[in-house]
Each structure stands twice: as structure tokens, then as C-alpha cells.
Amino acid sequence: MQRPVLELKDVHVRHAIKGQSLLGKETVFALTGASLSVSAGETVGIVGESGCGKSTLAKTIVGLQKPSEGEIFFNGSSLWEMSAANRRTEFGRNVGMIFQDPSTALNRRMPIRRILRDPLDVHGIGDGGSRVQRVRELMELVGLPESAADALPTQLSGGQRQRVAIGRALALGPSLLVADEPTSALDVSVRAQILNLLLRLQKEMNLAMIFISHDIQTVRRMSDRIATMYLGRIVEQVPSALTPEGVAHPYTTALFSATPSILDEINPISLDGPVPSAVRPPSGCPFRTRCWKASSACAEAMPPLRVLSQEPLHTLRCFHPMDSDGATGAPLSS
Numbered sequence: 001m002q003r004p005v006l007e008l009k010d011v012h013v014r015h016a017i018k019g020q021s022l023l024g025k026e027t028v029f030a031l032t033g034a035s036l037s038v039s040a041g042e043t044v045g046i047v048g049e050s051g052c053g054k055s056t057l058a059k060t061i062v063g064l065q066k067p068s069e070g071e072i073f074f075n076g077s078s079l080w081e082m083s084a085a086n087r088r089t090e091f092g093r094n095v096g097m098i099f100q101d102p103s104t105a106l107n108r109r110m111p112i113r114r115i116l117r118d119p120l121d122v123h124g125i126g127d128g129g130s131r132v133q134r135v136r137e138l139m140e141l142v143g144l145p146e147s148a149a150d151a152l153p154t155q156l157s158g159g160q161r162q163r164v165a166i167g168r169a170l171a172l173g174p175s176l177l178v179a180d181e182p183t184s185a186l187d188v189s190v191r192a193q194i195l196n197l198l199l200r201l202q203k204e205m206n207l208a209m210i211f212i213s214h215d216i217q218t219v220r221r222m223s224d225r226i227a228t229m230y231l232g233r234i235v236e237q238v239p240s241a242l243t244p245e246g247v248a249h250p251y252t253t254a255l256f257s258a259t260p261s262i263l264d265e266i267n268p269i270s271l272d273g274p275v276p277s278a279v280r281p282p283s284g285c286p287f288r289t290r291c292w293k294a295s296s297a298c299a300e301a302m303p304p305l306r307v308l309s310q311e312p313l314h315t316l317r318c319f320h321p322m323d324s325d326g327a328t329g330a331p332l333s334s
């Protein structure tokens with residue numbers, strides 16, 4: 001079996017509450033027990049509502065956030081046991097990140113050719129001539145016209161700016177790409193172009209990709225596997241090829257029912273009540289306070305990780321999965 005490019009083992013991230021240190025009484029449980037892996041040529045999609053920990057997971061994967069507990073392996077080496085210099089050079093060269101909003105992610109005062117060249121300069125790759133050549137290649141790769149080279153980010157459209165951000169993320173030829181909501185700040189009309197560009201580049205470059213979105217249909221289209229997050233926990237990992245009826249966690253089912261594609265026939269499920277606080281998450285399963293299938297067992301303990309299928313991978317943390325009674329339809333009254 002292929003060794004994963006990236007592997008997270010039981011990773012936790014706790015944030016201090018604003019104005020307090022981590023030693024203060026209360027902390028934000030931003031990520032709890034996340035285990036995940038992604039191999040070359042594979043895309044894992046992360047989906048969940050706002051505040052569920054998607055960005056924390058992304059920052060943790062690219063080394064911008066140190067886990068409070070757990071381990072991260074990159075090509076088999078522990079990220080936080082590497083020297084800081086190796087993390088910056090060896091790891092930094094091999095991982096690219098695309099952020100949600102290209103307007104804030106790019107330096108407004110730098111012309112595009114400098115933005116694309118910057119990673120090569122910082123990592124000392126090649127000489128002046130080869131860097132100029134690489135910038136040309138990158139512009140062609142992401143579909144930017146030559147005339148954009150001397151423009152400032154503010155002179156480009158939102159879609160073109162995101163193309164620049166993608167080019168910069170790929171400048172050093174990474175093996176892992178993390179895209180955190182890469183189209184949510186863009187006009188609907190250009191979203192499909194950027195998604196298609198990412199799909200093509202991921203295939204051509206055999207990248208391991210983590211693709212994050214709050215929209216499960218976009219994640220399904222972009223990924224081989226969907227990891228559903230709820231209140232800092234990965235509650236299910238399910239192959240994207242499965243139909244919504246094949247998913248097992250009630251929360252994943254609810255996400256599908258909120259944004260059905262024209263091919264899906266699912267009854268709408270409305271989730272009652274707000275997402276609980278990440279400072280005081282509920283005991284047991286975090287979803288139980290909004291789950292129409294919850295029982296007293298769900299309050300007592302976090303459901304253990306169950307592997308429903310190894311190849312393709314389907315994992316679940318739930319005491320009352322959808323397939324246990326064949327029901328994918330309307331919620332039972334609570």
C-alpha cells in the first residue's frame with residue numbers, strides 16, 4: 001500500500017480564550033482527536049458548518065498551528081520532531097496553501113511576476129534566468145495572460161487573483177496542496193473555472209490535496225473522500241462516490257439534504273437549535289443536541305471509531321447510523 005503523504009494521528013488543538021492564556025480555566029476545543037491521511041493523487045474534502053474547525057485543521061496541516069496533542073507525519077517524518085529549519089525548508093517547499101480570499105492573501109503592492117517569483121527567491125531555487133522562466137510557466141499553468149505579469153493584484157479580477165494564489169502555491173512543485181474555501185469569496189460565474197483548474201492541476205501533478213468547503217456538493221465533486229466535521233471532531237469519512245443514501249452519519253445526511261444536487265432524491269432534514277459552544281462542548285457525541293436519532297448512550301461517551309469499509313475508506317463515529325434502520329428520510333420528532 002502507498003505511504004500517505006500526510007497523516008494526522010489523534011490531533012487536538014485548543015485555543016486560549018481571547019485575553020487569557022492556555023493555562024486559563026477555559027479553552028476553545030477547536031480540533032479534537034482528528035485522524036486523517038491523504039496519499040499522492042488523492043483529494044480528501046473537509047466539510048462542516050462555520051466554526052467546526054476546518055480552518056484550524058488546515059492551519060495545523062500546513063504547520064501554521066502547533067497541535068496541543070497528537071502527531072502529524074509528512075512522508076513518514078514527524079512534523080514537530082523536525083528541526084524548525086527543516087520544517088521551513090523541506091516541509092515548506094512541499095506544501096502549498098490556497099486561502100479563501102485572494103484579495104487579502106496577496107501583497108497588494110507587488111506585481112504578479114514578483115508574487116510568483118517570491119517563493120523561489122525565499123527558498124533560493126535556481127538562478128535569475130530560471131526563475132523568470134518558472135514565472136512564465138506558472139502563469140501559463142494557471143491560465144493567466146502574459147499581460148498580467150506587471151499588474152498589481154488590485155488590477156485583476158477576483159478569479160484572476162485566485163489563479164495567482166494557485167500559481168504561488170504551486171511555485172515550488174509541492175506534493176501536498178491545501179485549499180481552504182478557495183471559491184467562497186468569488187463570483188458564482190468564475191467558481192466553476194477555478195474548481196476545474198484545481199481538479200486538472202491536482203491530476204496532472206499527482207498532488208495529495210485537502211479541499212475545504214462548507215458546501216458538501218462542491219466537496220463531493222472535488223474529492224475522493226469526504227471528511228465531515230462537527231464541533232472540532234471528524235465524525236465520518238465517506239467515499240465521494242457513494243450516493244447520499246450511502247452515508248451513515250445523521251449529520252452528513254443533513255448536510256446533503258440541505259444542498260441536494262439534481263441527481264439526489266433526499267427528504268429535507270432541518271436541524272433544530274444552534275451549534276453548541278466549542279468552549280463547553282456537550283458530553284459524548286457533540287452532535288447529539290441536534291440529532292433526531294440521539295439516545296441517552298450518546299450523552300455518555302463519544303462513539304468509538306468504526307471502520308465500515310477499508311477500501312475505499314469509510315469510517316464513522318455514531319451509535320445510531322442511518323443504515324441501522326434504513327431511514328434516510330424525515331427526522332423523528334425529538
Ligand SMILES: Nc1ncnc2c1ncn2[C@@H]1O[C@H](COP(=O)(O)OP(=O)(O)OP(=O)(O)O)[C@@H](O)[C@H]1O
Nearest residue numbers: 015016028030049050051052053054055056057278
Ligand atoms: N486564534 C483563535 N483563538 C481563539 N479561538 C479560535 C481561534 N481560531 C479559531 N478559534 C475558534 O475555534 C473554533 C474553530 O474555528 P475555525 O476557524 O477553525 O472554524 P471554521 O470551520 O474554519 O469556521 P469558518 O468556516 O467560519 O471559517 C471556533 O469556535 C473559533 O471561534
